[in-house]
Amino acid sequence: MFARLPVILLGALLSVAACAQEQKDATASAPVAAEAGKNYFLIEPPQPTSSGDKIEVLEVFSYACVHCAHFQPYADEIKSKLPAYAQFEYLPAIFNDQWEAYARAFYCAQSLGVLDKTHQAVFNAVHRDHRPFRSFNDIAAFYGEQGVDSEKFTQLATSFEVQSKLARSKSLVPKLGVDGTPTIIINGKYRVTGASAGGYPQLVALVDYLVKKEHAAKSAK
Template sequence: MKKLLAVLAMLLPIQLLAANWQEGTHYEVIDDKASGKMLVQEFYSFWCPACNAVEPIVQQMKTRLASEGIKFEKVHANFMRFAEPETQDAATRAMMIGRALKQEEKLNSAIFAHIHKKRQPITSMDDLKAIFVDQGVEPKRFDELAGSFSVNSLFSRNNKTLEQNARHLNKGVPAFIVNGKYRAMFTRDMTPDQVIELVVWLAKQKI
């Protein structure tokens, strides 16, 4: 009985919190129809300071979503003012190389660190290649994947998804779109745990 009460005590705040999520304050309905599957998409940019700052929460979110059977996907934006569109597209392609290598998280972190911690510029694909090589990626393998069919397909899919959701990104990034139907909205007083709980709750709504 004591164990049961302890579990209930832990769950109760989450249940009460979920009951308080309000449309217009914590989320926006952006489409009448959902995607038909539980999917959280984070729209972000490597050059975005807020995206860099939220990365630790995103890593926790990914772990939680995976445990709930909810798919998570990063979508890289190319409309930031901090770099040329061609350079941002190169970063998108590099991200897809990392995805193809199954090292996306590690290599994304290296790009973020290069820009925001080391304060080093990225102006070309060669700069991105140097970051990846420093992380142990073979230069030849990087070049092979950069122009491969799989990476080209992933790159095109990223930009198509970005284009389809552009109207929902007018407030900038990072932005979290859930099941293609909801855009999560975070208030200043929310804790990291509450941010994650909101996203999980939205993903579990009827789709």
């Protein structure tokens, strides 16, 4: 009987450890707080998305915003964790002429299909290397250094496509209730920031919660 005690105790300890791990995993996956009007905000009226049938997770940002640069690793984490029914997008905010130049560059890079290559590089140039970009031509020259066709890039800058996207951004950002960056919009319905979530790690968890909440609502229809 006494010989069996170590085995029994070991089994009990393993059971306790497993329960503790389950509780830890549940806590880690749950948002710290998810209260409407406090941690996230309803957008009234909801705004249309560009993600088709998928739930859109939209980061409103600017390359000129140091907070967006700090947030970028968390944006990458959000993208990596999104389920197949959701899609991550960027929307450059335009609060002044400098921000418009960066937004124009973003849309040029998007049109050329080089965002994956240049997105982090621009953040690094502006906020890590403190490179002086005094005009759009300075920004275009930097993209040329990244292997982007400078001539095509410059031509796109004033194209109907880019102009239309800039106009959409100027119109949409106020409708989303965005007054600072970075801000995350879930499916045109919910708005959340690092401050409202309680920090960027909590924001990642809150976005996951709201994506699943929206998916459940759509599935119930």
